[in-house]
Structures are given as C-alpha cells and as structure tokens.
Amino acid sequence: MERFVALTSSNAARFYGMWPRKGALIAGSDADVVLVSPKGETSCGMGTCASALDYSIWEGRVLEGRIARVFKGGHEVVDENGIVCAERGSGRFLRR
Numbered sequence: 001m002e003r004f005v006a007l008t009s010s011n012a013a014r015f016y017g018m019w020p021r022k023g024a025l026i027a028g029s030d031a032d033v034v035l036v037s038p039k040g041e042t043s044c045g046m047g048t049c050a051s052a053l054d055y056s057i058w059e060g061r062v063l064e065g066r067i068a069r070v071f072k073g074g075h076e077v078v079d080e081n082g083i084v085c086a087e088r089g090s091g092r093f094l095r096r
Contacts, residue, residue: 016096030094033071040066 009031013023025031042048042065044058070078077086 018094018096022094030073032073032077035068035070036065037068038065042066 010019010023013019020026021030042063044056044061044063046054046056046059049056067078069076069080072086077084079085
C-alpha cells in the first residue's frame with residue numbers, strides 16, 4: 001500500500017514541491033482520498049472524466065478496479081454510483 005500511495009500521490013507532490021501540503025494524509029495536509037475497489041474495471045477517457053480539460057493521456061485505456069468513492073476536504077465529491085456531487089467551483093487552484 002505504501003508503494004501505491006508513493007506512486008500515485010506522494011512522489012508527484014514531492015516532485016512539484018507541494019509535499020506535505022499535498023500527497024500526505026497528515027494533520028494540516030490538503031489531501032483528497034480516493035477509495036478504489038479491486039472488483040470491476042474503469043474505462044478511461046473524456047466521456048468518463050469530470051475535468052475541464054479536453055484531452056487525457058489515459059484515453060481509451062481500461063484499468064483493473066474502479067473508483068468506489070472520492071472525498072475532498074472531508075466531503076464526498078464522487079458517490080458510490082460514480083456521480084460527481086461536488087459543488088461547482090468548490091475546488092481551489094494551488095500555486096506552487
């Protein structure tokens with residue numbers, strides 16, 4: 001698990017100089033939590049992405065496992081059905 005967290009969160013946060021504010025589950029950190037179920041699969045692409053971007057490096061890939069829920073700032077932002085339930089504009093730009 002520690003290796004998975006490093007590869008998906010901590011290493012990127014350190015590379016961009018944002019650790020421990022991002023990429024760590026510690027007091028005072030601004031971490032988003034993604035619960036992943038090993039059962040199922042996830043098709044990646046712009047049709048399934050909640051981003052404002054118009055491209056994805058993952059376009060067309062199918063990955064093992066599925067996102068079960070996502071929490072941001074202690075609030076659920078993607079529910080168990082994959083529905084984004086965050087308030088529009090609730091994100092913050094973090095300058096680095």
